[in-house]
Amino acid sequence: MAQAMKIAIVDDEQDMRQSISQWLALSGYDTETFASAEDALKVLGADYPGIVISDIKMPGMDGMQFLKKLMGNDSALPVIMITGHGDVPMAVEAMRVGAFDFLEKPFNPDRMSELAKRATGARRLTMDNRALRRELSDGTQIMKKLIGASPVMERLKEDILDLGQADGHVLIDGETGTGKTLVAHALHAVGSRAGKRFVLVSCAALEEDALSKRLFGPMLPEDAQLPAVEEARGGTLVLEDIEALSDTMQARLLSVINEQGTPAETRIVAISNLQEAGRTSEDVLRPDLFYRLAALRITVPPLRMRGEDILTLFTRLSEQFAEEYGCEAPKVSAQEAAQLLQAPWPGNVRQLINIAERAVLQSRRGSGTIASLLMSDHEEMQPVMTTEGKPLKEYVEAFERMLIDNTMRRHKGSIASVMDELCLPRRTLNEKMAKYGLQRADYL
Missing domain, CATH: 3.40.50.2300 (Response regulator)
Structure with a gap:
């Protein structure tokens, strides 16, 4: 607002x-x-x-x-x-x-x-x-943006908190759309450099001459900003698409790193976004640069490995889009919850954001289903049945948790209203909230 x-x-x-x-x-x-x-x-x-x-x-x-x-x-x-x-x-x-x-x-x-x-x-x-x-400099707030309670997300948050306090350079890798830049922001926000400069440069967005000038200079008198290595001095320099650096540029970056000494004056966070099957940042970076950058390493998990986080993210996103478009968020059925959980999500969180917005728009028109959106993204995808992939019990529990979570947030923690809408006695509701780690105080 x-x-x-x-x-x-x-x-x-x-x-x-x-x-x-x-x-x-x-x-x-x-x-x-x-x-x-x-x-x-x-x-x-x-x-x-x-x-x-x-x-x-x-x-x-x-x-x-x-x-x-x-x-x-x-x-x-x-x-x-x-x-x-x-x-x-x-x-x-x-x-x-x-x-x-x-x-x-x-x-x-x-x-x-x-x-x-x-x-x-x-x-x-x-x-x-x-x-x-x-x-972006408030560690508490930015960690809240890393939504999810799956084991892989809990491990990711622990890694961020641990490595954020360390002083070495970091390599962040993972599939496209998983939120690697958000992780870089979080690393900066929870560490000792939180109040210092945070400078982000996409190595794939500029031609080599322009990128060389942006990273290392020299800048002309009329240029409004310093070279990135100077601008980020004392803070964090994030290099997206690090694999796009040419051999010459890699050598210059290595020289900058070596000149800093230990501990590093400026922390470099390299983000690798390789999409070719079977290739890694180790394959494309010169070994001495790779080992300097990968001394500390974080791999951001793909969405398909995050289990119930998918439903939590979809709900939060669809509510945000519904508020933006001035309509009700679409209600998710048990079958649709299973379809969301079983989708392959090659585009990860970025794809989920797109699906959530389209679900809100078609709900506002009163037509379409989540399944149709998933099918349009993956024409080869067959209709998803709840008996495939995981035991039915896991899908039922994921849907049940999402339903209670959504209802609690909609009624702002009013137990009586939730009991009435879901036709649950208080004791049963309390037991299920305890089982799923839901606390009333979070909704007030």
Whole structure:
């Protein structure tokens, strides 16, 4: 849910403050007014969820001094300056200091609304990016994104926590779509480098000359960023598709690693995404580089090995898409649960995300089945029967756990409501929740 944007209006003239506030309120904005820059500074911190509209001429602290204070606190805060006739040179100076734009009195209210719309849009993007960076540096939050309680996922989480505390370079491998980049984020977030830079470069996305420049430089004066090895200094450098590096590039990367010494100043996390059958990163990387990168290694499990996690993931994803599209999430039958569990999932979690979104869309139209979606992804796939692959009891238990979990979340932990919907006595429900590791506190 996007955070509502505010507009702080700062002007020593009460009539001006009120007229601006009323006009913007009619346009749907949440406004607050201040009679002086000093009063406004008590409220406008570095993460103020909105923008500022300020007069440039005020007693005490004037608009220029106020703007410099705001830019010092948060250089990305959009500030629209209001100037009097003949103050255009001052407005130009304000833009140089960091103002978003300016309005010259007497101004057109529609022009002000248009500026406010652009400024709040820019501010929302800044706030969303900051929230994402905080989330990606919060080990607790990012570990929650690794959904699942299967043995292979529990082992993966333990590996992340263990290797996150280590200081060596890491090689992450696994099939495409399994979430290797998320694992790289988690490794960074749970380790001692969490507050440092996290730089990600796809080695397959750039031509060799461009990739060499992006990784090692030299950068031209007009380039906005440092080479990745400099940008990530002290933090984590993630190299996706490490197998795409040429022999020359591998040699340069090895030199960088050797120059760092031990412990490494910058941690390198290499992600291998080989898709050819029977080939590994060891086959395509020069041995000395491979053994430096693979000193610590994580293999992300494919979705087909994650058992009931498939149902948990499908439920969470379909609920997210249902909220996005403003409709109900599709209900999964016992047969569909078995089909989800038995599907081969060559595209792994990425494919499951696609299936969940399409299931929500077709449910909204009132047509289609999960089986038809699975069949369209795998034309060669035969109809799945619950008697194949695993004992029927395992499929029944997986479906039962999913049903109780979904109902508990829908009723926000209300035991009475769950008992009523599932026609279960309290004792039976308690026993089944204990059996499946479900705790009421998680749903409140």
